[in-house]
Amino acid sequence: xxxxxxxxxxxxxxxxxxxxxxxxxxxxxxxxxxxxxxxxxxxxxxxxxxxxxxxxxxxxxxxxxxxxxxxxxxx
Amino acid sequence: xxxxxxxxxxxxxxxxxxxxxxxxxxxxxxxxxxxxxxxxxxxxxxxxxxxxxxxxxxxxxxxxxxxxxxxxxxxxxxxxxxxxxxxxxxxxxxxxxxxxxxxxxxxxxxxxxxxxxxxxxxxxxxxxxxxxxxxxxxxxxxxxxxxxxxxxxxxxxxxxxxxxxxxxxxxxxxxx
Amino acid sequence: xxxxxxxxxxxxxxxxxxxxxxxxxxxxxxxxxxxxxxxxxxxxxxxxxxxxxxxxxxxxxxxxxxxxxxxxxxxxxxxxxxxxxxxxxxxxxxxxxxxxxxxxxxxxxxxxxxxxxxxxxxxxxxxxxxxxxxxxxxxxxxxxxxxxxxxxxxxxxxxxxxxxxxxxxxxxxxxxxxxxxxxxxxxxxxxxxxxxxxxxxxxxxxxxxxxxxxxxxxxxxxxxxxxxxxxxxxxxxxxxxxxxxxxxxxxxxxxxxxxxxxxxxxxxxxxxxxxxxxxxxxxxxxxxxxxxxxxxxxxxxxxxxxxxxxxxxxxxxxxxxxxxxxxxxxxxxxxxxxxxxxxxxxxxxxxxxxxxxxxxxxxxxxxxxxxxxxxxxxxxxxxxxxxxxx
Numbered sequence: 153x154x155x156x157x158x159x160x161x162x163x164x165x166x167x168x169x170x171x172x173x174x175x176x177x178x179x180x181x182x183x184x185x186x187x188x189x190x191x192x193x194x195x196x197x198x199x200x201x202x203x204x205x206x207x208x209x210x211x212x213x214x215x216x217x218x219x220x221x222x223x224x225x226x227x
Numbered sequence: 228x229x230x231x232x233x234x235x236x237x238x239x240x241x242x243x244x245x246x247x248x249x250x251x252x253x254x255x256x257x258x259x260x261x262x263x264x265x266x267x268x269x270x271x272x273x274x275x276x277x278x279x280x281x282x283x284x285x286x287x288x289x290x291x292x293x294x295x296x297x298x299x300x301x302x303x304x305x306x307x308x309x310x311x312x313x314x315x316x317x318x319x320x321x322x323x324x325x326x327x328x329x330x331x332x333x334x335x336x337x338x339x340x341x342x343x344x345x346x347x348x349x350x351x352x353x354x355x356x357x358x359x360x361x362x363x364x365x366x367x368x369x370x371x372x373x374x375x376x377x378x379x380x381x382x383x384x385x386x387x388x389x390x391x392x393x394x395x396x397x398x399x400x401x402x403x
Numbered sequence: 404x405x406x407x408x409x410x411x412x413x414x415x416x417x418x419x420x421x422x423x424x425x426x427x428x429x430x431x432x433x434x435x436x437x438x439x440x441x442x443x444x445x446x447x448x449x450x451x452x453x454x455x456x457x458x459x460x461x462x463x464x465x466x467x468x469x470x471x472x473x474x475x476x477x478x479x480x481x482x483x484x485x486x487x488x489x490x491x492x493x494x495x496x497x498x499x500x501x502x503x504x505x506x507x508x509x510x511x512x513x514x515x516x517x518x519x520x521x522x523x524x525x526x527x528x529x530x531x532x533x534x535x536x537x538x539x540x541x542x543x544x545x546x547x548x549x550x551x552x553x554x555x556x557x558x559x560x561x562x563x564x565x566x567x568x569x570x571x572x573x574x575x576x577x578x579x580x581x582x583x584x585x586x587x588x589x590x591x592x593x594x595x596x597x598x599x600x601x602x603x604x605x606x607x608x609x610x611x612x613x614x615x616x617x618x619x620x621x622x623x624x625x626x627x628x629x630x631x632x633x634x635x636x637x638x639x640x641x642x643x644x645x646x647x648x649x650x651x652x653x654x655x656x657x658x659x660x661x662x663x664x665x666x667x668x669x670x671x672x673x674x675x676x677x678x679x680x681x682x683x684x685x686x687x688x689x690x691x692x693x694x695x696x697x698x699x700x701x702x703x704x705x706x707x708x709x710x711x712x713x714x715x716x717x718x719x720x721x722x723x724x725x726x727x728x729x730x731x732x733x734x735x736x737x738x739x740x741x742x743x744x745x746x747x748x749x750x751x752x753x754x755x756x757x758x759x760x761x762x763x764x765x766x767x768x769x770x771x772x773x774x775x776x777x778x779x780x781x782x783x784x785x786x787x788x789x790x791x792x793x
Binding site for chain 1: 458460462464466476478480482496498500523525544546550552553557558559560561568569570576577578579580584600601602606608609610611612614616618619620622644645646647648650652654656661663667669671673675677679685687692700702705728729734740752754758760780782784786788
């Protein structure tokens with residue numbers, strides 16, 4: 153019973169996501185706020201490079217941001 | 228909740244959900260075709276007075292949808308100013324419909340990039356919805372009989388000449 | 404170009420290309436300036452940048468432990484983005500890292516104390532060329548980095564495809580890095596490491612104020628992973644890494660501010676799991692931007708990490724490391740960034756962050772450290788930047 157409810161929930165979520173209409177799609181003329189620099193996922197390239205480089209040399213985890221960045225002897 | 232398998236009802240439910248989504252999305256996907264009558268609208272003009280598209284019958288209308296946050300819009304303004312100046316006597320009206328939700332944003336843009344053509348304000352986005360535009364900026368060339376001649380999106384330097392040629396070819400008064 | 408113009412007309416024969424126009428169309432202007440890091444996947448793929456930009460940044464880093472200074476890094480860096488004819492954009496960056504100080508020989512025992520200081524200059528550069536199509540973009544990049552004992556060459560290819568309404572963007576990427584190691588102490592001569600990365604990601608506009616991005620990266624690495632400068636350090640000759648990063652940006656109209664959230668799950672074949680959470684509040688104040696931020700990360704220890712006393716746990720022929728970076732810990736980074744944008748396109752920014760890493764801040768179930776806790780590691784990062792859009 154519980155499993156069936158869970159399956160239903162998951163399926164609904166998947167259908168909503170896949171059909172891309174979980175909500176009314178945002179129209180082109182409504183994208184003023186999304187156009188703000190702070191809403192971008194890459195605001196400051198050099199900042200991102202530096203921060204990721206530092207964490208890469210002091211921590212073990214990395215990845216998720218992109219592919220094929222140059223390595224270094226720091227880790 | 229019953230423990231019986233939901234297979235069939237679930238599938239039916241899913242199908243109806245997908246259908247509903249399609250119904251919601253499809254009308255927005257219909258783009259305007261050349262030759263169709265241009266949907267009419269009435270918006271507030273720069274002076275606050277209502278401005279109706281149908282009132283421009285007899286003129287060639289270059290309808291442009293713009294926003295303060297749209298970078299190519301910034302490039303298109305000087306060009307639209309030039310078009311208005313050059314072809315105004317030939318019967319062209321450039322109508323720039325601003326779709327900013329906040330009026331001060333539009334005012335700030337206009338202070339930086341002055342417009343020497345007609346401006347109307349559409350914070351609700353009713354006009355772009357009627358024309359089902361798919362990007363910013365978008366422009367629509369409307370002939371003197373109120374029919375759509377051309378739907379164009381984006382603004383790039385290399386497209387200026389082509390757009391100007393289309394305008395020139397459709398002018399109601401061939402003064403020059 | 405007549406062909407592209409024909410395509411852009413929605414009359415008669417050009418009809419099915421109607422949607423085509425929209426490439427420039429979604430033109431989200433602010434994004435142009437901050438477009439992709441060489442390795443990052445930008446949010447909106449479908450439009451070429453309208454503006455070019457040049458950025459200079461000076462970065463300074465220092466870390467220390469109770470009673471001991473460790474490393475100092477100062478790094479001037481440079482970044483340029485140029486839109487080119489025909490829907491191309493070229494992007495490049497260069498950084499000069501100068502590192503000095505002492506690195507731990509094992510646990511917290513500094514090599515500098517035994518006379519082996521660290522002094523190195525790292526030069527790293529990358530170039531990326533992106534071609535924009537209707538609702539798609541393809542980028543190829545190359546990165547090169549060299550130190551006196553280490554050379555890395557990497558290339559990457561990424562493809563981004565946007566849905567017709569530009570609300571969904573899928574990203575796929577593949578990258579390969581080839582690293583050569585020649586340690587100055589002759590422990591590692593002519594050793595190498597090869598890494599292949601893959602990425603699949605989705606960016607979705609949820610509402611007019613919400614955008615979310617989720618990326619999955621998988622990296623397969625083979626080669627030399629030991630640290631040749633540590634007293635005893637023997638690691639497996641392979642490491643596969645999985646990272647799942649989800650970011651959510653929300654614009655708060657009433658305050659003219661943006662809330663940026665990120666969460667990353669990580670695991671690898673060293674046996675390390677990690678969770679990293681980040682939050683930033685980007686507050687617009689006139690032409691100024693004030694961004695306080697907080698990051699927390701926690702990781703479990705590698706299967707072959709052994710805590711103090713050194714070298715308990717070492718068995719010849721088996722993997723063994725006393726590297727702090729492979730231990731279980733938690734770390735917090737509070738920070739603040741100030742930026743100002745001038746009307747003529749000039750930008751200045753300043754950022755200060757404080758970092759503290761402690762063994763007892765680790766919060767993952769299982770995977771704790773053997774042995775006793777390490778001394779806390781503290782660091783400060785500073786950045787001063789100057790840039791211009793044009």
